[in-house]
Amino acid sequence: MAAYRELYRRGKLRERVEMALSLLESCSVCPRSCGVNRLAGDAGKCRTSRRAVVSSYGAHFGEEAALVGKHGSGTIFFANCNLECVFCQNYSISQLGEGHIVGKKELAYVMLSLQAKGCHNINLVSPTHVIPQILEALELAVESDLKLPLVYNSGG
Numbered sequence: 001m002a003a004y005r006e007l008y009r010r011g012k013l014r015e016r017v018e019m020a021l022s023l024l025e026s027c028s029v030c031p032r033s034c035g036v037n038r039l040a041g042d043a044g045k046c047r048t049s050r051r052a053v054v055s056s057y058g059a060h061f062g063e064e065a066a067l068v069g070k071h072g073s074g075t076i077f078f079a080n081c082n083l084e085c086v087f088c089q090n091y092s093i094s095q096l097g098e099g100h101i102v103g104k105k106e107l108a109y110v111m112l113s114l115q116a117k118g119c120h121n122i123n124l125v126s127p128t129h130v131i132p133q134i135l136e137a138l139e140l141a142v143e144s145d146l147k148l149p150l151v152y153n154s155g156g
């Protein structure tokens with residue numbers, strides 16, 4: 001069983017969501033520690049304010065075999081990475097911010113739709129700067145019976 005389900009059952013996931021969201025007020029979600037108020041709509045080095053930006057999502061077959069299985073890894077590509085790697089293969093996503101702004105309900109829907117497609121996991125690509133947003137969406141998705149393991153897919 002995915003560990004987050006046990007956290008949810010014990011009421012601990014809510015605590016972690018609140019703790020993570022509080023980091024957005026003077027942002028220290030990543031080691032950049034920009035100190036901007038993302039709850040008020042400001043953005044720091046990652047150019048992402050209150051809501052996450054998703055570039056694309058779907059069953060992905062280009063990951064390691066153990067993640068792909070028969071039905072693919074359920075990737076969610078987040079835009080506006082907090083790193084600035086000059087060799088990034090996803091430059092238009094990570095630095096130019098291609099994608100759509102999503103709220104927690106939309107992000108929970110994305111997770112559940114990947115599960116419904118038969119994907120073997122939820123593969124969070126470049127997630128570090130939007131961990132609070134992911135956690136609040138995860139809580140909603142668990143309420144609708146999300147069960148898949150999470151993959152933290154970060155070049156950092």
Ligand code: SF4
Pocket residue numbers: 027028029030031032033034035036043044045046047048082128129130
């Ligand atoms: S998550 Fe973004 S705003 Fe927050 S500290 Fe990192 S780069 Fe700065």
